[in-house]
Amino acid sequence: MDAQILNSIAKVLDAFKIRDPIINxxxxxxxxxxxxxxxxxxxxxxxxxxxxxxxxxxxNVFKDPMLIxxxxxxxxxxxxxxxxxxxxxxHHTVSGDNFFVDGDNFWRLYTYFEGIAADGEVxxxxxxxxxxxxGIFQERLNDIDTSKLYETIPYFHDTERRYKHFLFTIKxxxxxxxxxxxxxxxxxxxxxxxxxxxxxxxxxxPIRVTHNxxxxxxxxxxxxxxxxxxxxxxxxxxxxxxxxxxGDAIRYGANEASEDETDLKKVKLSLDRYKAFAEGFxxxxxxxxxxxxxxxxxxxxxxxTFECGMRFLDDYIDGDNYFKIAYPKxxxxxxxxxxxxxxxxxNKLDDMKRIIDEIVK
Ligand code: GN1
Ligand code: MG
Numbered sequence: 001m002d003a004q005i006l007n008s009i010a011k012v013l014d015a016f017k018i019r020d021p022i023i024n025x026x027x028x029x030x031x032x033x034x035x036x037x038x039x040x041x042x043x044x045x046x047x048x049x050x051x052x053x054x055x056x057x058x059x060n061v062f063k064d065p066m067l068i069x070x071x072x073x074x075x076x077x078x079x080x081x082x083x084x085x086x087x088x089x090x091h092h093t094v095s096g097d098n099f100f101v102d103g104d105n106f107w108r109l110y111t112y113f114e115g116i117a118a119d120g121e122v123x124x125x126x127x128x129x130x131x132x133x134x135g136i137f138q139e140r141l142n143d144i145d146t147s148k149l150y151e152t153i154p155y156f157h158d159t160e161r162r163y164k165h166f167l168f169t170i171k172x173x174x175x176x177x178x179x180x181x182x183x184x185x186x187x188x189x190x191x192x193x194x195x196x197x198x199x200x201x202x203x204x205x206p207i208r209v210t211h212n213x214x215x216x217x218x219x220x221x222x223x224x225x226x227x228x229x230x231x232x233x234x235x236x237x238x239x240x241x242x243x244x245x246x247g248d249a250i251r252y253g254a255n256e257a258s259e260d261e262t263d264l265k266k267v268k269l270s271l272d273r274y275k276a277f278a279e280g281f282x283x284x285x286x287x288x289x290x291x292x293x294x295x296x297x298x299x300x301x302x303x304x305t306f307e308c309g310m311r312f313l314d315d316y317i318d319g320d321n322y323f324k325i326a327y328p329k330x331x332x333x334x335x336x337x338x339x340x341x342x343x344x345x346x347n348k349l350d351d352m353k354r355i356i357d358e359i360v361k
Contacts, residue, residue: 001025009039012054012107015100016091020044030119030217032323033058034235038112051112052091056105061322062235065106067150069099072234074148075209079140086140086230088113115220115229120258122216124276126226127253131280133219133228134211134245139284141209146239149209156212156236157244159199159307163192166314175319181332184313187339188306194346195306197299198243204292210240214249242285242293243300249277250301251308255341260334267340269348274301275355282359294360298352302345309338 009025020041028036035056043050057065072090080087089111090098100107118126155161170178170185178185198205211218213236220229252259254273257266282289282297312335315322320331345352 001027005037008056008102008105008107009037009054011102012100012109013039013041013052015093015102015107016109017094018052018091018109020050023049028053030117031233033061052109053112054107054109056107057099057235059104059106062152064150064152065099068152068235069097069108071149071152071237073098074144075141075234075237078144079137082140086136088230088232088234113220113230113232114223116223116226117217117220117232118226119215119217124272126221127216127273127276128280129221129226129228130216130219130253131249131277131282132284133221133231133280134214134249135281135284136228137211137231138208138242138245139288142288144209146207146209149238151238153236153238156238157240157303157307159196159303159310162307162310162314163196166310169314169318173317175317177317177319181313181317184332184335184339187343188310188313191306191339191342191346194299194302194342195310196303198241198247198296198303201292201296202241205241205243205296206290206293207239208242209237210242210245212236212238212240212244212248214245214252216249216253241300242289243296244304245300246278246281246297247300247302247304248308249281250274251305251338251341253277254301255337257337259337260330261337262333264336264340267337267344269301269341269344269352271348271351271355274352275359278356278359282356286360294356297356298349301352302342302349305338305342305345309335309342312338 020043022041024040026038028038037054039052039054040049062068076087091109092098093100211231213233218233220232222229254270256268256270261267312331316331323331325331
């Protein structure tokens with residue numbers, strides 16, 4: 001670990017009034033945006049190891065991180081009142097903030113939550129419990145006053161607006177990459193009507209508090225029983241539509257391949273995984289969701305897959321300024337994978353609808 005980072009982390013712990021000796025720091029590399037570190041200390045009260053998650057927020061993406069921390073505070077407190085075991089514990093500084101600003105860096109810290117964040121090859125039982133985790137999360141927040149939450153990334157799932165941005169990026173073409181991806185742009189155009197289904201009906205849906213990043217590994221499960229524990233990564237918690245939470249989970253977790261698979265033959269919607277997630281998610285929310293939300297759940301998956309593919313392609317053409325990449329064409333590979341998945345979803349749309357109907361019956 002870089003000495004400078006270790007220094008910064010020591011300073012952050014001190015700011016959050018944690019003065020126990022640090023014994024280990026590891027970076028957790030699964031996110032595309034923030035820097036996340038797992039920090040172990042020897043806790044003075046027990047003389048045993050205690051772990052914290054320390055995160056540096058990417059202020060290029062989250063322009064106003066204080067608003068995020070306000071949303072997180074509201075949501076965690078709301079959940080804590082209903083079931084303290086399901087709430088993340090963010091620590092506060094001497095001045096009472098749940099964040100710490102050090103020069104240009106914005107930090108936060110919470111107690112490590114024991115559990116597993118499943119990813120990759122997982123069983124259907126695990127997927128169902130991931131669905132339950134996000135369903136329970138939604139259910140707990142069902143009665144929160146959404147007007148108290150900030151829209152921390154404005155128009156986050158405004159697919160139409162993102163499409164306009166995409167057209168603008170093609171026009172700018174700052175790296176001269178648009179020509180190379182002509183076929184991908186054509187595919188996007190062909191898939192657009194499916195991607196915009198939710199957007200085109202947006203006035204008909206209730207506004208809820210949504211998680212907005214329901215990847216499989218953002219649900220923590222009990223490491224022995226795989227029972228649902230808690231939803232993590234609350235950066236994008238804000239007002240939104242439930243179909244987007246359902247949809248993003250399917251986009252990520254029901255793909256038979258990973259998000260950046262380059263062998264597109266492997267990229268398919270697994271109807272078994274789709275069903276398992278839906279059973280968990282819809283099962284928890286059966287009495288909460290309105291008929292129109294239920295009807296549009298499958299379109300949520302199409303919308304999120306389209307939108308995310310478009311965002312990856314946009315970022316590729318733009319010169320990779322938003323998502324972290326591991327190699328030069330990473331964003332392009334991610335985009336192609338999303339479009340291949342979306343094509344498969346379109347073919348399976350009737351099955352996707354039928355499965356939801358069977359669950360709610
Ligand atoms: C980003 O950083 P991460 O992995 O939590 C992105 C999501 C995308 C996702 C794609 C704030 O989330 O919207 O769906 O990558 N988060 C933001 O993997 O843009
Ligand atoms: Mg996230």
